[in-house]
Amino acid sequence: MPASRKKSSPQKSLRTSDKLARLGLSTDMALVLHLPIRYEDETQLLTLQEASMKPGLVVQVEGVVSDCDVQYRPRRQLVVKLSDGTGLLTMRFLNFYGSQVTQMATGKRLRVRGELRHGFFGDEMVHPAVKSIEAGAPLPDALTPVYPSGEGLSQALLRKAIANAMTRIAWDDSLPDSVRESLKLMPFEPAVRLLHNPPPDVDEYALAERTHPAWIRVKFDELLAQQLSMKRAQAARRQQGAPVLAQAGALTAALINALPFSLTGAQRRVLDEIRADLKASFPMQRLLQGDVGSGKTIVAALAAAQAIDCGYQAALMAPTEILAEQHFRKIAAWMEPLGVTVAWLTGSLKKREKEEARARIESGDARLIIGTHALIQQDVEFAELGLVIVDEQHRFGVAQRLTLRNKGVGSVPHQLMMSATPIPRTLAMTYFADLEVSVINELPPGRTPVVTRLVSQDRRDEVIERVHAAALEGRQVYWVCPLIEESEALQLQTATETYELLSAALPDLRVGLVHGRLKPADKQQVMDAFVRGELQLLVATTVIEVGVDVPNASLMVIEHAERFGLSQLHQLRGRVGRGSAASVCLLMYQGPLGPVAKERLTIMRETADGFEIARRDLEIRGPGEFLGARQSGQAMLRFADLERDQWLVEKARDLSQQLLTEAPDIADTHLARWLGAKEDYLRV
Numbered sequence: 054m055p056a057s058r059k060k061s062s063p064q065k066s067l068r069t070s071d072k073l074a075r076l077g078l079s080t081d082m083a084l085v086l087h088l089p090i091r092y093e094d095e096t097q098l099l100t101l102q103e104a105s106m107k108p109g110l111v112v113q114v115e116g117v118v119s120d121c122d123v124q125y126r127p128r129r130q131l132v133v134k135l136s137d138g139t140g141l142l143t144m145r146f147l148n149f150y151g152s153q154v155t156q157m158a159t160g161k162r163l164r165v166r167g168e169l170r171h172g173f174f175g176d177e178m179v180h181p182a183v184k185s186i187e188a189g190a191p192l193p194d195a196l197t198p199v200y201p202s203g204e205g206l207s208q209a210l211l212r213k214a215i216a217n218a219m220t221r222i223a224w225d226d227s228l229p230d231s232v233r234e235s236l237k238l239m240p241f242e243p244a245v246r247l248l249h250n251p252p253p254d255v256d257e258y259a260l261a262e263r264t265h266p267a268w269i270r271v272k273f274d275e276l277l278a279q280q281l282s283m284k285r286a287q288a289a290r291r292q293q294g295a296p297v298l299a300q301a302g303a304l305t306a307a308l309i310n311a312l313p314f315s316l317t318g319a320q321r322r323v324l325d326e327i328r329a330d331l332k333a334s335f336p337m338q339r340l341l342q343g344d345v346g347s348g349k350t351i352v353a354a355l356a357a358a359q360a361i362d363c364g365y366q367a368a369l370m371a372p373t374e375i376l377a378e379q380h381f382r383k384i385a386a387w388m389e390p391l392g393v394t395v396a397w398l399t400g401s402l403k404k405r406e407k408e409e410a411r412a413r414i415e416s417g418d419a420r421l422i423i424g425t426h427a428l429i430q431q432d433v434e435f436a437e438l439g440l441v442i443v444d445e446q447h448r449f450g451v452a453q454r455l456t457l458r459n460k461g462v463g464s465v466p467h468q469l470m471m472s473a474t475p476i477p478r479t480l481a482m483t484y485f486a487d488l489e490v491s492v493i494n495e496l497p498p499g500r501t502p503v504v505t506r507l508v509s510q511d512r513r514d515e516v517i518e519r520v521h522a523a524a525l526e527g528r529q530v531y532w533v534c535p536l537i538e539e540s541e542a543l544q545l546q547t548a549t550e551t552y553e554l555l556s557a558a559l560p561d562l563r564v565g566l567v568h569g570r571l572k573p574a575d576k577q578q579v580m581d582a583f584v585r586g587e588l589q590l591l592v593a594t595t596v597i598e599v600g601v602d603v604p605n606a607s608l609m610v611i612e613h614a615e616r617f618g619l620s621q622l623h624q625l626r627g628r629v630g631r632g633s634a635a636s637v638c639l640l641m642y643q644g645p646l647g648p649v650a651k652e653r654l655t656i657m658r659e660t661a662d663g664f665e666i667a668r669r670d671l672e673i674r675g676p677g678e679f680l681g682a683r684q685s686g687q688a689m690l691r692f693a694d695l696e697r698d699q700w701l702v703e704k705a706r707d708l709s710q711q712l713l714t715e716a717p718d719i720a721d722t723h724l725a726r727w728l729g730a731k732e733d734y735l736r737v
């Protein structure tokens with residue numbers, strides 16, 4: 054019976070250098086900077102009798118194989134018995150190769166490391182790490198590094214490649230002694246050598262926690278390289294030409310005049326910041342942050358007005374059709390009476406309508422263009438694009454934002470990004486370092502805070518009664534259906550069922566249903582009816598998450614609130630509380646709630662401040678998830694941790710500035726060492 058399950062792996066035929074290259078390890082320096090993810094303690098050896106006293110712990114033992122057998126019950130496995138004269142150990146391997154059967158044949162001497170358990174047949178280890186050894190082979194006297202690896206690359210191979218590379222590289226410290234000493238950093242060479250080969254007396258805890266001075270040095274170097282790279286990119290941006298949008302003119306003045314409200318202090322301040330950027334001859338890259346309802350749209354419209362005043366086009370891109378449409382309606386209503394042609398472009402337009410829109414964009418007839426991803430299609434050409442505005446910027450990929458920016462003709466348009474989701478400080482300093490930030494930290498006057506309550510699903514009848522009462526008082530109500538991540542179809546079905554149930558339970562109310570699968574025209578019809586007050590209750594999926602603005606709506610029910618993310622709940626809740634009436638948001642949940650769900654819903658009840666909510670969300674989820682792993686700055690850092698090492702981020706930022714102005718050659722050397730095969734730290 055053949056014991057092996059041969060895996061034919063194409064990687065086998067790859068040369069070692071190719072396998073290393075796949076991990077980005079194509080230079081000696083890259084190999085040297087390929088540092089262990091953890092360490093294993095192989096310095097201690099226990100007898101099997103001693104090991105038997107330590108169930109649940111990882112131990113290392115040594116012995117001779119007394120039996121090696123492939124068993125088929127309860128499932129196929131390799132079972133190897135090891136003895137050392139003091140006891141017997143059974144090892145089980147559920148996945149194994151033929152070579153392992155040979156390695157562990159009866160009579161072979163093995164050193165074995167794994168977690169010991171007291172099993173039914175005595176002491177056991179499942180899938181221990183196994184090494185063939187000679188009798189009396191010495192134990193290592195220091196921790197053994199374990200490197201991040203790829204398929205077909207053994208630890209032994211990596212170790213050897215790294216050790217060889219260490220004999221070849223130039224070990225010069227990229228930081229001058231004076232700088233290094235003032236920052237109390239370890240020199241480069243001993244730090245890196247220590248991490249690869251920790252001495253026997255090393256502080257194991259500090260090594261594991263990455264608080265050891267050697268780790269601090271490496272993390273600092275990494276962050277410094279990242280800061281330098283960001284600042285270089287920023288300098289490069291300043292070399293690019295952008296349309297000089299020198300000043301606001303007649304359109305801007307007319308628009309401000311026509312508004313039914315006056316701008317808040319915060320809106321005026323951020324507008325000044327934006328205007329100063331638009332005057333420059335290099336492209337603006339500014340993020341406008343402001344909580345839900347803080348009034349970002351009018352700021353965007355006024356920025357667009359300045360571009361139009363200066364003879365350029367402006368484009369506004371939003372992540373969903375509903376949001377884009379809402380912008381279009383609102384902004385067109387402001388701008389068209391002032392003689393501005395506003396074009397509308399989304400994927401759902403008919404072919405002929407699209408062609409028309411594209412023609413007006415290309416001829417320059419359309420001065421302001423609003424739409425969805427359709428704006429960045431290849432066949433969309435602008436006549437003279439001066440400003441691009443991206444709403445809900447975090448919902449777009451980097452490539453999409455760049456594509457829109459590349460639609461300029463002969464120059465790079467200014468870019469304004471908007472978000473209701475604040476960026477954590479450390480991310481702003483690293484990943485978004487080449488980004489100016491403006492914050493609207495004040496809501497327009499006259500808002501009444503939304504009261505948030507948590508209600509168990511069991512009290513659904515009471516909630517329905519409450520909806521009824523609100524409608525009879527002339528108020529309008531949103532009923533948001535649960536998010537079903539696995540299936541959009543299921544989500545749709547639930548929404549439809551809820552709509553039918555509520556229509557039956559509230560026969561005297563006019564109820565509407567809106568969801569993502571409706572045709573845009575039908576969707577719009579429902580939304581319009583709700584905006585006009587013809588519908589009293591709107592059953593919706595999360596399509597209403599962003600943008601929708603109906604001041605008379607003062608009650609929102611969110612079903613299965615425990616399934617939503619905090620910022621999503623905050624966005625949803627922002628749909629009420631837009632008028633002067635006191636508003637209520639009922640978060641219905643299905644008990645029992647786990648501790649995290651409970652904490653999240655409690656945060657929603659206790660705070661209305663979007664920035665605070667985002668901060669707490671970050672605490673619970675960690676920054677990696679904040680912008681999605683793909684976009685997170687953390688993803689680009691191998692050693693430093695943006696949250697834990699914030700103090701280092703700040704030091705690295707300060708030094709990067711100093712080096713670039715006072716010692717650009719040092720900056721170059723350092724960057725070259727750390728960037729190596731990595732193309733760039735910059736992803737904005």
Ligand code: ADP
Nearest residue numbers: 314315316317344345346347348349350351497
């Ligand atoms: P968001 O920042 O969430 O995009 P909007 O731009 O949609 O917010 O603004 C929310 C609401 O506040 C809109 O109805 C808008 O017309 C109104 N608004 C904006 N600025 C002011 C202001 N200065 N005074 C009164 N209402 C304002």
Ligand code: MG
Nearest residue numbers: 349350444600
């Ligand atoms: Mg908005």
